[in-house]
Amino acid sequence: MDEGFELTSAYLGGNAHVVTVAGDLDVATAPRLRSELLRASSEGATDIVVDLLRVPFVDSVALGVLVEASRRTSAGGGVFRVVCHDRRIARIIEITGLDHVFRLHASLREALEALATPIPVAEGAR
Secondary structure (H helix, E strand, C coil), X not given: CCCCCEEEEEEEECCEEEEEEECCECCCCHHHHHXXXXXXXXXXXXXXXXXXXXXXXXXXXXXXXHHHHHHHHHHCCCCEEEECCCHHHHHHHHHCCHHHCCEEECCHHHHHHHHXXXXXXXXXXX
16 A cells, blocks of 8 residues: 555535545556546536645646546536645646646635535536
8 A cells, every 4th residue: 555645535415525635646546536536426416626735745647537527527518626835736736737737726615615616607508
C-alpha cells in the first residue's frame, strides 16, 4: 500500500458525492481514485467534488483520471469539481487548460455551496 495515501468518500444526498484525497496522487495511487470515482458514478452520483486540499503532488496520470471522471460526469448531466488551494497544483491545472474541463475551487465550502447553485445556461443555448 502507498504509505501516507488516504482516500475517503462521502455521499451528500441527492446526486452529490465528495471524494477526499490525502497524499501524493500519482501513477501508483491514481488507480484507487479512478476506482472510487467509477464506483460513485455507478451508484448514481452526478455531481462529484474531488477534494485535493491535502495533496502535495499530482502527476499526469492522476490528471488523466480527473479528466476521465469529469467527462463521464458531464456526459451524465452532472458537474465535476476539484478543490485545490495549492498554487503549484492549481497552476498546472490552469496551464494545461484543465480549468476549462472541470470547475476548480479554492475551498471545499466554496465547491459545496456551488453544488446548490444552478449553473447558468449560456445565452442562446437550449
